[in-house]
Amino acid sequence: MEPRYIGGQAVMEGVMMRNGNRVSIAVRKPDGQIEIETEERVSLSQTYPVLGLPLVRGAVVLVESTVLGMQALTRSANMSTGEDEEELTGWQLTLTLLASFVLAVFLFVLAPVYAAKWLSDSGVSFAAAEGAVRLAVFVGYIGLISRMKEIRRVFEYHGAEHKTINCYEAGDPLTVDNVRRHTLLHKRCGTSFLLFVVLISIFLFSFFSGEQLSMSAKVGIRIALLPVIAGLAYELIRWSARQSSQWSLWFIAPGLMMQKLTTREPDDSQIEVAIASVLAVLSPEQPVVCVKESFELVEAANEGT
Numbered sequence: 001m002e003p004r005y006i007g008g009q010a011v012m013e014g015v016m017m018r019n020g021n022r023v024s025i026a027v028r029k030p031d032g033q034i035e036i037e038t039e040e041r042v043s044l045s046q047t048y049p050v051l052g053l054p055l056v057r058g059a060v061v062l063v064e065s066t067v068l069g070m071q072a073l074t075r076s077a078n079m080s081t082g083e084d085e086e087e088l089t090g091w092q093l094t095l096t097l098l099a100s101f102v103l104a105v106f107l108f109v110l111a112p113v114y115a116a117k118w119l120s121d122s123g124v125s126f127a128a129a130e131g132a133v134r135l136a137v138f139v140g141y142i143g144l145i146s147r148m149k150e151i152r153r154v155f156e157y158h159g160a161e162h163k164t165i166n167c168y169e170a171g172d173p174l175t176v177d178n179v180r181r182h183t184l185l186h187k188r189c190g191t192s193f194l195l196f197v198v199l200i201s202i203f204l205f206s207f208f209s210g211e212q213l214s215m216s217a218k219v220g221i222r223i224a225l226l227p228v229i230a231g232l233a234y235e236l237i238r239w240s241a242r243q244s245s246q247w248s249l250w251f252i253a254p255g256l257m258m259q260k261l262t263t264r265e266p267d268d269s270q271i272e273v274a275i276a277s278v279l280a281v282l283s284p285e286q287p288v289v290c291v292k293e294s295f296e297l298v299e300a301a302n303e304g305t
Contacts, residue, residue, distance in 0.1 A: 005241075006165055006278065007188070009069050010157035011076035016069075017161075017277040021046075024280035025072055026273045027079040034273055035079050036280045041068065058234025059227040065190070070096060107137055108198070109222045117215060127209040131202035138198050142191075142261045152264060157273070160266035162186040162259075164274035174275045176268050184263040185256045187241040192255025196233035199254075204229060 008017045014027030014034075024038045044060055045052030051060045070093060116130035145151045166182040167174060201222075208221045240252045266274075 005188075006168060006281065008161040008165055008274075008277070009065075009072065009190070010154045010161055011072050012154070013080035013157070013273075014076050015157055015161045015164075015274045015277045016072040016076070017165075017274075017281045018068075019281035022281045023068065023072075024277045025076055025079070026277035026280065027076045028269065028273050029080065034276045036276055037075070037079070038280050054235055055228070055231035058231035061234055062230045066097065066100070067093065105223060107141065108134055108201075109219060109226075111137060113215065113218055113222065116209075123210045124206075127202075127206035130205060130209065134198055134202060138194070139258075139261075142258065146261050155262055156264040156266045157270055159184045159263040160270040160274040161277075162189065162263060163266065163271065164278055168278055174278060176271050176275070179271045179275060180268075184265065185259045187252055187256075188237055189255070189259050189262075191259045191262045192252065193233055193237050195255045195258050196236050197229055200229050200232050200236075201225075 006017060006019045008015055010016075011025060011027070014025060016023065016025045018024075018041070021040050021042055022038060023041050024036060026034055026036045029035050043052075043064060045057055051057060112130045112134040115133045116126050119129040119133075120126050146155065160179075162184050163179045163182045164174065166186060167179045170182065172178045172182075204225060205222055208218060213221070240248060243249075243251075
């Protein structure tokens with residue numbers, strides 16, 4: 001039997017889900033209704049098969065997921081407020097992506113490298129210091145944003161997303177009660193992916209930490225290796241998701257622990273939104289709709305799939 005894989009992301013007052021090429025956004029509107037929008041998205045790896053090769057597809061998936069996530073956040077913000085503001089244009093999206101990339105390079109490449117130089121100049125201790133700083137920055141960043149009220153709300157929808165996907169992939173009927181019984185943690189979560197990126201970078205960059213390399217060379221090599229690291233992290237996430245042995249659970253345990261910072265227990269209304277989003281990507285004929293607040297309507301739609 002083929003695995004029942006589905007992906008998702010928390011957005012503003014809602015959840016985005018993706019099943020193959022079908023993408024849905026379900027958002028709780030100010031009047032209490034759930035608005036659902038669906039669209040088709042074809043991955044570049046389908047158009048250009050070479051981009052779907054192992055170790056290459058990870059970087060492609062990361063870029064596509066980032067673009068889709070930013071667009072979904074913008075759209076969900078409009079849907080949740082009932083306003084119809086303009087979506088991000090191509091140039092605005094490009095500039096936003098570039099700004100995000102520059103910030104990521106500063107936080108996870110430049111800052112750790114120069115902090116390590118201040119702490120030590122030798123190869124082994126430099127690599128250790130750089131890795132420790134990079135891990136501290138990552139954990140600290142997640143911990144800091146988790147204190148923000150608006151982000152905590154998103155983390156609750158993140159929890160609803162995980163619980164609903166876990167319920168679906170377990171083959172259980174998608175009802176609020178069933179979803180609530182499932183765990184907040186998920187093997188394929190983006191938080192785990194980012195932790196893999198950090199840990200792989202610590203290992204890989206240790207080979208390029210010698211005193212014979214200038215600081216500019218170290219920075220350049222690290223930036224050049226980012227697609228390689230993303231590819232390796234993606235393959236590890238895919239592999240670990242298929243494993244069920246005890247030792248594999250220990251392998252993914254750090255990523256699952258990190259998810260405790262990025263997920264919160266959702267309430268029933270948030271779970272209902274996540275269920276509606278999953279139903280939309282599972283039903284090809286599902287139009288753009290508004291669902292009333294009552295749980296019965298969502299569960300009735302579930303029975304019809």
